[in-house]
Amino acid sequence: MSLNHIRNFSIIAHIDHGKSTLADRLLEFTGAVSDREKTDQILDSMDLERERGITIKASPVCLHYRAKDGREYTLNLIDTPGHVDFTYEVSRSLAACEGALLVVDAAQGVEAQTVAHVHMALDHNLDILPIINKIDLPSAEPQRVKQEIEDVIGLDAANAILASAKEGVGTEEILEGIVRHFPPPKGDPDAPLRALIIDSWFDPYHGAVVMMRVFDGAVRKGTRIRMMFSGRSFEVTRLGVNSPVPVEVAELKAGEVGFLMAGIKEVAETRIGDTITTDERPAAASLPGFKPLKPMVFSGLYPADSGQYQALRDALEKLRLNDSSFTYEPETSLALGFGFRCGFLGLLHLDIVRERLEREFALTLITTAATVVYRITTVRGEILMIDNPVKFPSEGDIEQIEEPVIQAAIHLPQQFLGGIMALCEEKRGAQKEIRYLGPKRVLLAYELPLNEIVVDFYDRLKSVSRGYASMDYELAGYRPADLVKLDVRINGDIVDAMSMIVHRGKAYYRGRDLVQKMRELIPRQLFEVVIQAAIGSRVISRESVKPLRKNVTAKCYGGDITRKRKLLERQKEGKKRMKQVGKVEIPQEAFLAALKV
Amino acid sequence: MNAAKKPFSLYIHIPYCISKCPYCDFNSHVVPEIPEKQYTEALLRELDHYGSRDEWQNRPVQSIFFGGGTPSTFKPTSIGKILARVAATFPIDADCEITLEANPGTVDQENFFGYRDAGVNRISVGVQSFQPRLLEFLGRAHSAEEARKALEIVRQAGFDNFSLDLMYANPSQTFFELEADLDEALTFQSPHLSAYNLTFEEGTPFGHEYRSGRMKPLSEDEEVAMAELVERKLKEAGLQRYEISNYARPGFHSRHNVNYWRGGDYLGLGAGAHSYQRMKTDGVMGQRWSNEKNPGRYMALSMESGVAVVDREIIDETKALGEFLFLGLRMTEGISNDEFCARFSKSPVDFYPQITTWSDAGLMEERDGRLLFTRKGLLLANSIFVQFV
Numbered sequence: 012m013s014l015n016h017i018r019n020f021s022i023i024a025h026i027d028h029g030k031s032t033l034a035d036r037l038l039e040f041t042g043a044v045s046d047r048e049k050t051d052q053i054l055d056s057m058d059l060e061r062e063r064g065i066t067i068k069a070s071p072v073c074l075h076y077r078a079k080d081g082r083e084y085t086l087n088l089i090d091t092p093g094h095v096d097f098t099y100e101v102s103r104s105l106a107a108c109e110g111a112l113l114v115v116d117a118a119q120g121v122e123a124q125t126v127a128h129v130h131m132a133l134d135h136n137l138d139i140l141p142i143i144n145k146i147d148l149p150s151a152e153p154q155r156v157k158q159e160i161e162d163v164i165g166l167d168a169a170n171a172i173l174a175s176a177k178e179g180v181g182t183e184e185i186l187e188g189i190v191r192h193f194p195p196p197k198g199d200p201d202a203p204l205r206a207l208i209i210d211s212w213f214d215p216y217h218g219a220v221v222m223m224r225v226f227d228g229a230v231r232k233g234t235r236i237r238m239m240f241s242g243r244s245f246e247v248t249r250l251g252v253n254s255p256v257p258v259e260v261a262e263l264k265a266g267e268v269g270f271l272m273a274g275i276k277e278v279a280e281t282r283i284g285d286t287i288t289t290d291e292r293p294a295a296a297s298l299p300g301f302k303p304l305k306p307m308v309f310s311g312l313y314p315a316d317s318g319q320y321q322a323l324r325d326a327l328e329k330l331r332l333n334d335s336s337f338t339y340e341p342e343t344s345l346a347l348g349f350g351f352r353c354g355f356l357g358l359l360h361l362d363i364v365r366e367r368l369e370r371e372f373a374l375t376l377i378t379t380a381a382t383v384v385y386r387i388t389t390v391r392g393e394i395l396m397i398d399n400p401v402k403f404p405s406e407g408d409i410e411q412i413e414e415p416v417i418q419a420a421i422h423l424p425q426q427f428l429g430g431i432m433a434l435c436e437e438k439r440g441a442q443k444e445i446r447y448l449g450p451k452r453v454l455l456a457y458e459l460p461l462n463e464i465v466v467d468f469y470d471r472l473k474s475v476s477r478g479y480a481s482m483d484y485e486l487a488g489y490r491p492a493d494l495v496k497l498d499v500r501i502n503g504d505i506v507d508a509m510s511m512i513v514h515r516g517k518a519y520y521r522g523r524d525l526v527q528k529m530r531e532l533i534p535r536q537l538f539e540v541v542i543q544a545a546i547g548s549r550v551i552s553r554e555s556v557k558p559l560r561k562n563v564t565a566k567c568y569g570g571d572i573t574r575k576r577k578l579l580e581r582q583k584e585g586k587k588r589m590k591q592v593g594k595v596e597i598p599q600e601a602f603l604a605a606l607k608v
Numbered sequence: 609m610n611a612a613k614k615p616f617s618l619y620i621h622i623p624y625c626i627s628k629c630p631y632c633d634f635n636s637h638v639v640p641e642i643p644e645k646q647y648t649e650a651l652l653r654e655l656d657h658y659g660s661r662d663e664w665q666n667r668p669v670q671s672i673f674f675g676g677g678t679p680s681t682f683k684p685t686s687i688g689k690i691l692a693r694v695a696a697t698f699p700i701d702a703d704c705e706i707t708l709e710a711n712p713g714t715v716d717q718e719n720f721f722g723y724r725d726a727g728v729n730r731i732s733v734g735v736q737s738f739q740p741r742l743l744e745f746l747g748r749a750h751s752a753e754e755a756r757k758a759l760e761i762v763r764q765a766g767f768d769n770f771s772l773d774l775m776y777a778n779p780s781q782t783f784f785e786l787e788a789d790l791d792e793a794l795t796f797q798s799p800h801l802s803a804y805n806l807t808f809e810e811g812t813p814f815g816h817e818y819r820s821g822r823m824k825p826l827s828e829d830e831e832v833a834m835a836e837l838v839e840r841k842l843k844e845a846g847l848q849r850y851e852i853s854n855y856a857r858p859g860f861h862s863r864h865n866v867n868y869w870r871g872g873d874y875l876g877l878g879a880g881a882h883s884y885q886r887m888k889t890d891g892v893m894g895q896r897w898s899n900e901k902n903p904g905r906y907m908a909l910s911m912e913s914g915v916a917v918v919d920r921e922i923i924d925e926t927k928a929l930g931e932f933l934f935l936g937l938r939m940t941e942g943i944s945n946d947e948f949c950a951r952f953s954k955s956p957v958d959f960y961p962q963i964t965t966w967s968d969a970g971l972m973e974e975r976d977g978r979l980l981f982t983r984k985g986l987l988l989a990n991s992i993f994v995q996f997v
Contacts, residue, residue: 536991537966537969537971537991537992538969559828559991560828560829560987560988561828561832561835561987562988562989562990563805563986563987563988563989563990564807564852564989564990565804565805565806565807565852565853566804566807566853567852567868567869567935567938568675568865568868569617569619569868569874569882569884570619570621570634570635570675570876570880570881570898572868572882572931572935573882573896573898573921576927576931576934579930579934579990579994579996579997580997582990583994583995583997586994594965
């Protein structure tokens with residue numbers, strides 16, 4: 012059977028360039044959404060995604076479109092997340108497509124984030140159709156932007172479609188472009204089943220829901236499927252497509268995109284990028300590109316109110332059902348009591364998990380400084396993998412410390428080269444390659460320590476390049492490094508939750524910045540609070556928060572005792588976000604500062 | 609029925625003012641014509657009601673306090689009528705303290721003799737400052753000259769017990785101005801003086817100015833220095849600090865207010881008045897209630913049934929414990945450990961081990977079986993009180 016009527020595509024765009032609005036217009040035009048159902052930005056379903064303007068979970072939508080050639084087409088729009096922490100998910104979503112719409116804001120032009128994704132799409136041999144959006148803006152400059160697409164990305168922009176998703180201009184041209192420009196999927200419906208897992212999430216009624224792209228063969232209700240990585244088998248109970256509400260189908264075959272349910276109890280069984288085949292006739296080889304996701308950044312999560320420990324445990328368990336890329340295990344801290352050591356893909360992932368825990372489960376959390384996993388050889392020859400600074404051996408016991416490094420590929424316009432190289436040097440990077448991709452485009456390859464990346468590298472990269480540089484990275488093993496454990500002491504006591512591993516050469520600056528930040532964030536209390544940064548017993552920086560001198564209500568008579576008590580209660584409520592360490596109250600923000608300094 | 613014979617304090621609220629001060633968050637109202645007669649009737653009706661209740665009947669009154677608003681907006685005849693009805697309703701202690709808050713305006717002064725005849729034996733004069741500039745800033749309706757005159761008349765009328773209110777730490781006040789206010793206040797030799805640090809209360813014009821950033825309070829260091837000046841000067845003049853903002857010569861502390869801080873019973877009459885009654889049943893340690901605040905609605909309710917209560921709160925052990933501490937510790941004598949143990953069956957340190965830390969830091973001390981704040985601690989009372997609620 013021919014697959015000529017199918018097009019699988021995704022949309023690549025910078026935040027705010029109108030991806031979600033465009034997706035909405037496509038859905039409306041093809042009648043997938045009636046006006047009544049219309050809410051803004053249909054594809055982004057989580058609150059958090061909406062607020063941050065990013066899409067965390069890909070949620071493919073199936074559109075039916077009668078083209079001008081008179082034929083009926085099935086268009087599968089496969090959405091992609093948009094941050095470096097989720098590079099792997101993006102690559103799997105792109106692997107499921109044959110084409111991609113490149114949406115560029117007609118006023119703002121090409122932005123960095125898009126460039127990395129375009130390159131990734133080109134790596135997956137996708138056809139790319141540029142869309143110049145927001146042409147209704149008075150500041151729109153479509154000609155300049157076209158030129159930019161050619162110069163900066165090296166893409167032919169002659170066929171670029173001018174559109175305004177907000178006004179609904181160009182929607183039909185885009186749909187026609189998808190049909191004409193993008194190739195139909197290839198694949199053998201009669202070969203053994205091979206389906207790529209693009210995404211999966213947990214549904215309390217049905218277990219894991221797997222979103223997939225079928226490459227070869229077909230899958231039906233009742234088929235015994237097998238996950239090629241884990242080797243586990245399941246019987247398919249339901250198949251369907253989102254159009255955009257879920258609709259059940261009897262079969263999904265080569266070229267098609269849809270979801271399946273098979274009574275899978277844990278999302279961890281359904282790894283993104285894994286290949287689904289059948290028990291009966293397993294495929295000889297899995298689809299390329301699979302990488303099991305491994306947490307790279309670790310941090311302790313503690314309830315600010317120790318009474319919330321059990322609630323936090325339950326929340327982590329629930330969240331993990333949906334997000335198998337993060338891990339947790341119990342740990343204890345002298346300063347913070349009982350909590351969990353959690354592993355994340357990156358800092359943004361950490362932020363998202365933390366915010367979801369606070370928002371969806373009404374928890375108040377303290378996060379400890381993020382760390383990577385160090386490999387330490389002791390003088391006795393043992394090898395320790397350390398994901399928590401507290402477990403760092405004392406200096407005398409260490410023979411060698413190795414830290415994880417990454418291979419980073421940075422795309423940038425030539426004018427930012429100096430600034431970005433300086434940044435990479437500051438972050439202890441070693442240059443591996445510098446290549447001109449065009450007259451104005453440069454590719455920089457650097458080997459960088461991961462612990463420098465998790466702090467603020469990404470933000471700094473964006474600011475140095477005014478957002479035009481983009482980065483992609485992968486782990487490249489361990490390298491020896493001169494690292495020390497930096498402790499924070501409050502009134503003499505080490506706050507274990509704030510300890511961090513830093514390069515010896517940077518310890519002083521990190522210590523000074525952290526201590527200064529803490530001085531700003533710790534409110535004045537009844538006693539003087541002395542904050543120190545120290546390496547071992549050597550104090551490298553010191554600040555103090557002077558004690559409060561006056562906090563008293565002048566008038567308190569019979570009439571307003573209830574009110575005075577309520578005022579005191581309200582003040583006390585404000586203290587809930589503080590953690591008592593020794594006799595000092597430390598606000599949650601001060602712990603967060605340790606993450607960001 | 610010994611418990612029922614416990615003395616209590618009576619508070620009577622007169623909610624009217626001739627103008628509203630921008631810092632004041634008390635229940636006060638400016639009206640074109642004060643319905644003195646009707647309001648007095650409403651008070652009498654409420655008094656009759658409580659006089660017939662088991663919980664209050666036959667209990668001796670240890671203090672009476674006319675507060676406001678501005679009680680001196682009422683004529684001595686009205687005050688006399690109310691006091692006569694109190695005396696007809698409850699036994700009155702021979703040494704009952706009967707206070708009336710007065711504005712130092714010219715009209716008010718004329719009434720001072722009459723109040724004395726009506727039975728008032730203590731007057732509290734809301735001077736606030738002797739600096740014309742500050743009086744204007746505080747929106748006071750009287751002049752410095754009127755204040756001086758009023759204090760003269762208080763003495764002439766035969767009040768040997770009277771108090772003078774000062775307000776300090778106004779955003780524009782200088783150290784010299786405070787010194788001048790204190791010096792002048794002391795020339796009147798009042799046996800009692802209240803000195804309040806200006807606060808920016810929510811819902812007042814000052815509170816609004818403060819929150820919007822247009823009104824900047826003095827720095828903490830300045831406020832502390834002023835508080836220290838107040839205490840030092842008054843002490844030199846023989847006025848001992850007995851509460852955060854109150855000073856008196858020996859024997860002249862306000863019995864009525866001390867009753868609040870010691871957690872004694874009080875009955876409040878009038879618009880927005882609050883009452884408190886201790887209890888000891890099933891973990892209930894007491895109850896508080898309050899009247900309708902709006903004078904018009906208060907009068908209507910009271911005339912109908914003698915009851916104008918709109919809010920009631922049960923004080924359980926946790927609340928009682930917190931109140932006992934954050935009220936008692938306002939006084940320089942602090943709280944009695946024995947009394948605390950008798951009420952709550954454990955000592956304060958058993959409930960709050962932090963007390964040891966605060967003592968070590970020089971904020972509290974234990975002396976003669978009492979727990980009390982040091983001078984340094986008094987300035988930080990709220991930071992410690994929050995631990996008690």
